[in-house]
Amino acid sequence: AQRVTQPEKLLSVFKGAPVELKCNYSYSGSPELFWYVQYSRQRLQLLLRHISRESIKGFTADLNKGETSFHLKKPFAQEEDSAMYYCAPLVPNNLFFGTGTRLTVIP
Amino acid sequence: DAMVIQNPRYQVTQFGKPVTLSCSQTLNHNVMYWYQQKSSQAPKLLFHYYDKDFNNEADTPDNFQSRRPNTSFCFLDIRSPGLGDAAMYLCATSSQQAINEKLFFGSGTQLSVL
Numbered sequence: 209a210q211r212v213t214q215p216e217k218l219l220s221v222f223k224g225a226p227v228e229l230k231c232n233y234s235y236s237g238s239p240e241l242f243w244y245v246q247y248s249r250q251r252l253q254l255l256l257r258h259i260s261r262e263s264i265k266g267f268t269a270d271l272n273k274g275e276t277s278f279h280l281k282k283p284f285a286q287e288e289d290s291a292m293y294y295c296a297p298l299v300p301n302n303l304f305f306g307t308g309t310r311l312t313v314i315p
Numbered sequence: 316d317a318m319v320i321q322n323p324r325y326q327v328t329q330f331g332k333p334v335t336l337s338c339s340q341t342l343n344h345n346v347m348y349w350y351q352q353k354s355s356q357a358p359k360l361l362f363h364y365y366d367k368d369f370n371n372e373a374d375t376p377d378n379f380q381s382r383r384p385n386t387s388f389c390f391l392d393i394r395s396p397g398l399g400d401a402a403m404y405l406c407a408t409s410s411q412q413a414i415n416e417k418l419f420f421g422s423g424t425q426l427s428v429l
Contacts, residue, residue: 217355242417251319252358252405254417294357302348303407303418305357 211235212295214306221285222314229280229309231269231295239297241278243269244305246292255280255293265289285313318342321406321421328396329429336391336424338406347389348418349381350405358405364389365411393426401428 212233221227233239241258256264258271258278269280278295290313295306320339328334338347345366350358362371364383378400380392393400403425407418 244418251422252407252420257417302360302363304360305350307357 212297212304212306214293214295214309216309217307218310218312220312220314223287224284227282227285227289227311227313229293229295229311231278231280231306233276233278233295233297235297235299238273239299241269241271242296242298242303243267243278243280244294244296246294247288248291252294285311287313287315289313319406319408319419319421321404321424323424324422325425325427327427327429328393330398331395334393334396334426336393336404336406336426338389338391338421339387340406340408340419341387342408342410342419343386344408344410344419345386346409346411347383348407348409349379349389349391350407352403352405352423354402361391396426396428398428401426 214231243255244252245255246252256262256269267280267282269278271278290311292308292310294308296303318341322337346363348363349361351361352358360372361375361379362381378394382390391404403423405423406421409416409418
């Protein structure tokens with residue numbers, strides 16, 4: 209079955225520590241991949257997309273086609289990074305969300 | 316300024332009483348989506364409009380319908396809400412000018428069913 213998996217529902221790290229939010233997908237073909245973020249009391253918004261190969265707010269995500277993963281990484285977590293993060297493949301023109309990981313950055 | 320606006324922010328309805336949620340956008344995007352997000356779960360795509368073309372997801376119950384009278388507005392109608400339909404309903408838009416265009420989300424409507 210086609211799906212996206214975020215194995216960690218909750219993730220806590222200390223401020224300044226590296227953080228990695230895992231995402232694995234099992235869609236056929238090569239879907240476009242996105243990370244969306246929802247900060248407390250704010251709307252869901254795009255964090256970054258694979259195609260742009262960008263770094264947003266210090267976050268990067270590398271697509272590993274061999275492992276079918278698109279993990280989100282940041283070398284030094286900040287308190288303002290605390291939020292809900294969703295990995296989302298675009299299949300084929302619709303966005304499907306993983307179950308999400310709630311990241312808490314401890315001061 | 317909010318570009319995708321959902322009203323109301325909170326909606327309470329009774330079991331079996333039809334309810335309509337509304338979404339409007341100022342972006343002139345041609346695609347509008349409705350997602351259902353239950354507590355502690357991922358947003359789940361219900362359907363979307365590509366211009367006037369309606370596209371239903373295979374597992375969306377018949378109880379859920381949608382209308383898009385013009386580019387700016389899209390409505391979600393729940394004909395006979397059940398307790399299991401209590402959720403956050405998210406509207407989103409995209410321009411689809413490129414296949415990887417991002418989605419813009421509204422703040423959502425939290426639906427309670429009594």
